[in-house]
Amino acid sequence: xxxxxxxxxxxxxxxxxxxxxxxxxxxxxxxxxxxxxxxxxxxxxxxxxxxxxxxxxxxxxxxxxxxxxxxxxxxxxxxxxxxxxxxxxxxxxxxxxxxxxxxxxxxxxxxxxxxxxxxxxxxxxxxxxxxxxxxxxxxxxxxxxxxxxxxxxxxxxxxxxxxxxxxxxxxxxxxxxxxxxxxxxxxxxxxxxxxxxxxxxxxxxxxxxxxxxxxxxxxxxxxxxxxxxxxxxxxxxxxxxxxxxxxxxxxxxxxxxxxxxxxxxxxxxxxxxxxxxxxxxxxxxxxxxx
Amino acid sequence: xxxxxxxxxxxxxxxxxxxxxxxxxxxxxxxxxxxxxxxxxxxxxxxxxxxxxxxxxxxxxxxxxxxxxxxxxxxxxxxxxxxxxxxxxxxxxxxxxxxxxxxxxxxxxxxxxxxxxxxxxxxxxxxxxxxxxxxxxxxxxxxxxxxxxxxxxxxxxxxxxxxxxxxxxxxxxxxxxxxxxxxxxxxxxxxxxxxxxxxxxxxxxxxxxxxxxxxxxxxxxxxxxxxxxxxxxxxxxxxxxxxxxxxxxxxxxxxxxxxxxxxxxxxxxxxxxxxxxxxxxxxxxxxxxxxxxxxxxxxxxxxxxxxxxxxxxxxxxxxxxxxxxxxxxxxxxxxxxxxxxxxxxxxxxxxxxxxxxxxxxxxxxxxxxxxxxxxxxxxxxxxxx
Numbered sequence: 001x002x003x004x005x006x007x008x009x010x011x012x013x014x015x016x017x018x019x020x021x022x023x024x025x026x027x028x029x030x031x032x033x034x035x036x037x038x039x040x041x042x043x044x045x046x047x048x049x050x051x052x053x054x055x056x057x058x059x060x061x062x063x064x065x066x067x068x069x070x071x072x073x074x075x076x077x078x079x080x081x082x083x084x085x086x087x088x089x090x091x092x093x094x095x096x097x098x099x100x101x102x103x104x105x106x107x108x109x110x111x112x113x114x115x116x117x118x119x120x121x122x123x124x125x126x127x128x129x130x131x132x133x134x135x136x137x138x139x140x141x142x143x144x145x146x147x148x149x150x151x152x153x154x155x156x157x158x159x160x161x162x163x164x165x166x167x168x169x170x171x172x173x174x175x176x177x178x179x180x181x182x183x184x185x186x187x188x189x190x191x192x193x194x195x196x197x198x199x200x201x202x203x204x205x206x207x208x209x210x211x212x213x214x215x216x217x218x219x220x221x222x223x224x225x226x227x228x229x230x231x232x233x234x235x236x237x238x239x240x241x242x243x244x245x246x247x248x249x250x251x252x253x254x255x256x257x258x259x260x261x262x263x264x265x266x267x268x269x270x271x272x273x274x275x276x277x278x279x280x281x282x283x284x285x286x287x288x289x290x
Numbered sequence: 291x292x293x294x295x296x297x298x299x300x301x302x303x304x305x306x307x308x309x310x311x312x313x314x315x316x317x318x319x320x321x322x323x324x325x326x327x328x329x330x331x332x333x334x335x336x337x338x339x340x341x342x343x344x345x346x347x348x349x350x351x352x353x354x355x356x357x358x359x360x361x362x363x364x365x366x367x368x369x370x371x372x373x374x375x376x377x378x379x380x381x382x383x384x385x386x387x388x389x390x391x392x393x394x395x396x397x398x399x400x401x402x403x404x405x406x407x408x409x410x411x412x413x414x415x416x417x418x419x420x421x422x423x424x425x426x427x428x429x430x431x432x433x434x435x436x437x438x439x440x441x442x443x444x445x446x447x448x449x450x451x452x453x454x455x456x457x458x459x460x461x462x463x464x465x466x467x468x469x470x471x472x473x474x475x476x477x478x479x480x481x482x483x484x485x486x487x488x489x490x491x492x493x494x495x496x497x498x499x500x501x502x503x504x505x506x507x508x509x510x511x512x513x514x515x516x517x518x519x520x521x522x523x524x525x526x527x528x529x530x531x532x533x534x535x536x537x538x539x540x541x542x543x544x545x546x547x548x549x550x551x552x553x554x555x556x557x558x559x560x561x562x563x564x565x566x567x568x569x570x571x572x573x574x575x576x577x578x579x580x581x582x583x584x585x586x587x588x589x590x591x592x593x594x595x596x597x598x599x600x601x602x603x604x605x606x607x608x609x610x611x612x613x614x615x616x617x618x619x620x621x622x623x624x625x626x627x628x629x630x631x632x633x634x635x636x637x638x639x640x641x642x643x644x645x646x647x648x649x650x651x652x653x654x655x656x657x658x659x660x661x662x663x664x665x666x667x668x669x670x671x672x673x674x675x
Contacts, residue, residue, distance in 0.1 A: 020574075020603055027633070076506065098573060101504035102396060103474045106433050109401035125602050137573070137602040139632035142653065154550020155573075156600045163631060163653025180549060182476075183401045209550050212398045235553035238560040239568070247393060247415050247481060276558060278656040 002129040002174040003149070003194040003201070004092060004118065005033075008067070011135055012060050012090075013038040014081055015072035016048050024072060024137055025049050031140050033133035036064035057081075057088040068092040070126060070135040078122070079104040086115050094135045095121030095185065105183045112185050119185035124177035125155035138175065146171015148289050149195040151188065152207035153180055153214065157235060160277055161205055170284045173201040178214075188214045189221035196226050203229040203289050205280060206271070208262065210236035215262040223269035231272040231283045234262050291500050291516055294337045296379045298496030300513065301473065305465045307480075308492050312381035321362035322355060324380040332358055337377040338370045339519060344413065346370050351383055372522075384494060389482030390451070391415050391426075392463055393497075394470045396477075403431040403470060405442075405463065407449045411482035425450060437467040458491050459483070473511065474504035524567070524589055531582040533571050540564025542662070543587035543624075545580070547571045547599040551655075555598045558659045563666070566592055573603045577612035584616040594625040596662055597647075598655055601632030610638045614645030625665045629658040 011028070015021040016038025026049055029035055037052045037060050044055035054060040057069070069090045073081045075097050085093060093112075100122045112119050120127060126136015130145040142159050144166040152158035155177050162172055176191055178184055188206065195204045204226075208215040215234065222230055237259045263273045272283050293301075299309045311328050314337065315321040325332040336348035343349060348370040352358035365375050391411035397404040408426040410418045419426055427449035431437045442460035451459055462483065470478045479497035486492060500508055505516050528535025534549065544565045546552035552570045559565050567587055571579060587595065599609060610630060616622070626647045630638045639649045648665065650658040 024603075075503065099503040101474055101507070102476065102501045103471070103504060106396070106401055106403070110433050113401075139600060139602055141633070141635065142600075142631060152550070154548055154553075155602065156546075156548030156551035157554055159600045159602075159631065160551060160554070160653060160655065167653055182396060182398045184398075185401075187399060207550070209553060214399065217399060233554075235550045235557065237557045239553050239556060247391070247479065276656055277554060278654040 002132065003191075003198050004174065004176065005068075005127050005129050005133055005135060007034075009034060009092070009133070010064065010066045011035045011068045011070060012057070012064065012066040013070055013072065014040075014057070014085065015074070016040055016051070016053055017043045017046065018072055021072040022048055025051070027140070028070075028134055031134050032131070033135065036066050057085050057090065061088045061090065066090065068135065070094040071096055071121070073097060075100045079108060082108050083111060086111060086117050091117050093117065093119045094124060094126045095119060095179070096124060096126060096136050098123040098180075100181070102181065102183055105181060105185070109183055109185050118190075120177060121179040121181075121185060123155075123181050124179040125158065126177055128175045130172050130175070136177065138177070142166060143175060144169070144171040146290055147173050147200060147202040148284065149173050149198065149201040149204040150175040150207070151191045151195070151204065152177055153209055154207060154235060155180065157207045157233075157277070161207060161233070161280055164277060164280055165284060168281050168284070170281075170289055173198065182212065188218040192218060192221055192226060192230075196228055201228065203231070203284075203287055206230060206232040208232060208234045210234065210239060210259050210262070211257050213257060216265045219265035219269040219271065222271060229272070229287050230270075231274055231280060232266050233274040233277055233280070234259055291502055291505065291519060292339050293498045293500065293512075294339065294377070294514070295335065295496050296337060296377075297513060298498040299493070301469060301498065302480075302493055302496050305469050307462050307465050308490065309496070310381040310384060310492050310494060312379050315362070315378050315380055316376065318359060318362045318366065321378055321380055322358055325352070325355065325358050328380060329382040330354065330358075331383040333381055333383045334358070334361055334365060335379045335381075336365055336368070336370055336375040337379055338373040338375060340371045340373060343370050348375065384484055384492060385487040386482070386484040386494070387487055388485040390459065390485070391481050392459070392466060392483050393477065393479035393481065394466055394475070397430060400430055402433060403437075403467070405429045405431060405437070405445060405467070407446055407451070407459075407463070409450050409452075415481060431467070437464060439464055454489065455485060455491055462491065462493070469498070473498060474501045474508050475499060476501050524586065527586055527589070528569065531579065531586065533569055533579070533583060533586075535586060536568040538565050538567050540566045541591070541593040542566055543592040543595040545569050545571065545583050545587060545595070545597045545599065547573075547575060547602075551598060551600070555596065555655055555659075558655050559596060559662075562663055566590065571599065575599060575601060575604050575606060575609040577608045577615070580609040580612035581616045584613055584622075588620075588622070592624060594627070594662060594666055596658070597626065597628035597630065598658065599628075599630050601630070601634065601638075605634040606630050606632045607634040607638040607641055610641040613647070614641055617645045617647075625662070627658055627662040627665065629655060
């Protein structure tokens with residue numbers, strides 16, 4: 001098994017008739033994903049890659065038995081489509097688009113939390129289970145089946161880590177992009193808990209970056225709840241400090257958000273902090289990961 | 291996108307928050323004319339979009355018209371952190387008895403707006419947060435419920451606000467939340483909220499930063515267009531072509547896909563060399579976009595170029611075509627190292643090699659940086675596992 005995406009996952013693609021939606025649907029199918037249909041308002045009755053297209057999410061759920069959805073919907077329309085999708089009973093959603101207004105994301109997060117729906121993104125490459133299936137845009141060639149879980153805030157860095165491991169014949173159980181926006185729809189500890197409980201995952205790589213307090217909260221969770229080895233890389237050590245716009249964030253967070261604050265919290269929680277991505281290989285060798 | 295202080299003040303005023311009488315001048319004569327109206331001692335505040343402009347000398351006081359003329363002239367001839375002063379906001383210097391802090395921002399982890407208040411506002415507010423946390427209180431807003439005066443009052447009482455201006459401060463805080471919502475702000479802040487000699491309140495500074503992704507909805511409510519606000523010429527150009535560009539002072543041009551990979555590339559390059567920029571392409575790589583990216587990073591002198599991209603949304607060989615076309619059309623002879631992986635990667639490598647680019651096919655960025663260092667005869671401590 002894997003986390004989030006498994007043999008029972010029946011996926012619809014929202015925005016399936018767009019240029020990106022079409023290409024990505026083809027690639028997800030080629031990778032073995034169980035895609036059962038798509039939704040584009042006004043394009044109901046058409047087909048894409050032989051799959052039925054619906055106008056409404058509730059119709060798609062009724063006709064196909066879908067229980068998961070991946071979004072290729074234009075940013076300005078995501079909020080409305082998202083609420084519709086939750087109301088239609090879908091309980092796992094991947095939001096690929098970037099540039100969704102953060103005040104929309106606040107509303108999405110609130111509703112998802114209230115309804116107990118699990119959502120990755122926004123601005124995520126999605127989720128991939130090597131050799132089994134994927135929801136989103138991760139390029140299949142970089143991944144190999146195995147027993148290391150990867151969770152990353154940055155999309156392309158999740159590829160980088162999977163790529164380094166795959167070259168050394170160390171495979172991955174599930175690769176998860178949690179999304180790169182200031183507000184994401186699922187925080188790190190929840191995903192770490194899934195990996196801790198997954199019998200097919202032996203160890204976890206957590207790829208973070210400076211800013212926010214996801215990694216600090218993850219460190220708290222790991223120190224109390226995790227037995228599996230965790231390694232972490234934090235990007236942005238030498239990045240220029242983001243332009244400072246005001247004080248409120250700094251006042252609330254204190255030292256949280258800095259490279260030093262994050263790596264200190266992680267080390268104290270027993271996490272192996274990787275100074276550079278390539279060091280992940282030595283870490284994997286140490287724990288004899290495959 | 292951050293607004294100018296005077297734009298923020300206009301919005302505050304429209305929402306019923308007390309602000310000083312002020313006007314914006316573009317010439318020395320205008321400064322004098324406004325100061326005549328608002329009164330002396332006058333405060334001259336440079337309207338440049340950088341933080342810490344006070345400490346950089348961008349805010350001055352003038353006691354007399356003669357001093358005002360000299361000061362205004364000096365300010366218009368000054369650069370504040372590299373930005374020329376083109377506008378000065380003029381108002382009368384207030385007799386401030388006490389300074390509070392009020393701000394609203396987004397708490398990323400909980401996904402909720404968070405209100406922050408302190409009875410010790412002013413330039414040292416962040417230090418206060420560390421040394422006297424009891425003088426600061428914060429409150430997370432339930433976005434569906436909204437934010438009501440009783441909640442504002444409870445927060446301000448917790449922060450130790452005195453009984454006298456308590457209700458007026460709560461009123462301002464509730465109005466601030468309306469601005470936060472309507473302008474889809476990342477942050478809205480009054481620092482300081484001044485208590486004046488007569489006991490009245492005035493927001494003597496205004497910080498308002500709007501979510502870039504929401505500008506398509508918000509810009510109709512703005513008096514100035516979003517274009518042309520970014521100071522740096524190259525950063526403005528980046529925005530035009532739809533990429534994130536941050537100008538740096540090194541000499542290695544960098545193109546990367548994804549902010550995380552871009553930051554990691556900078557971290558690895560930074561061990562022995564210095565990046566000239568940060569450029570993040572975003573998800574949709576096309577031939578045209580990468581052609582423009584090459585054009586952008588080559589707007590300043592470089593020693594070499596480092597390209598680190600993954601194809602996700604689009605097949606990556608399209609991007610490679612754009613890079614090679616640029617090299618051939620412009621006769622670029624700089625050393626270029628590229629790591630490009632993803633859909634159609636083999637085809638991509640062939641295209642890149644045809645442009646004379648050194649292609650690294652391994653996944654680790656360190657290996658590609660090692661290649662770059664070897665080409666430049668620079669020592670690089672990274673990449674040896």
